[in-house]
Amino acid sequence: DIEAFSRAMNQWVEKEVPKEVFLPTLDINVQIPGQALTEDFARELQKLEPFGKQNEAPVFAVAGVKILGTPKFFGNNHVRFRAEADHIQFNTVGFGLASQSIPPQSFELAGHWGIDDYNDRPCFRAIAWR
Numbered sequence: 001d002i003e004a005f006s007r008a009m010n011q012w013v014e015k016e017v018p019k020e021v022f023l024p025t026l027d028i029n030v031q032i033p034g035q036a037l038t039e040d041f042a043r044e045l046q047k048l049e050p051f052g053k054q055n056e057a058p059v060f061a062v063a064g065v066k067i068l069g070t071p072k073f074f075g076n077n078h079v080r081f082r083a084e085a086d087h088i089q090f091n092t093v094g095f096g097l098a099s100q101s102i103p104p105q106s107f108e109l110a111g112h113w114g115i116d117d118y119n120d121r122p123c124f125r126a127i128a129w130r
Contacts, residue, residue, distance in 0.1 A: 028060070030060060032060050032062060034065075034086030035087075037090045037124065057112045058112070062109045065108065065109045067082070068084055073098045077095075078096065079093070079098040083109070090122060091121065091123045092125075094129075100128075108129065
């Protein structure tokens with residue numbers, strides 16, 4: 001009986017498997033200080049392109065990030081803002097992240113550092129923040 005098996009399996013999973021197993025995770029390649037967010041570093045990372053399945057873009061985490069000014073919402077669920085970490089200011093864009101609350105205090109930002117295709121300037125492409 002499939003239904004009985006399904007109920008038993010669900011009960012076992014609920015009892016034996018920690019809920020954290022079902023939370024989404026993000027693999028960070030390296031934690032970097034705000035001072036690393038320079039145009040030179042972004043241009044050096046460009047030399048590793050093209051990024052894709054066999055050559056994934058590195059995911060960086062930056063702690064102590066603060067928003068400068070008011071975030072601007074655009075398109076379909078996108079946000080951009082000016083940020084600061086370790087006294088370094090930088091542009092940030094979060095595609096598909098406008099519906100997520102941006103912490104009002106200092107927070108950690110995860111994503112890709114690189115040159116924005118739109119304006120040829122350095123930009124942090126956020127994947128997540130907390």
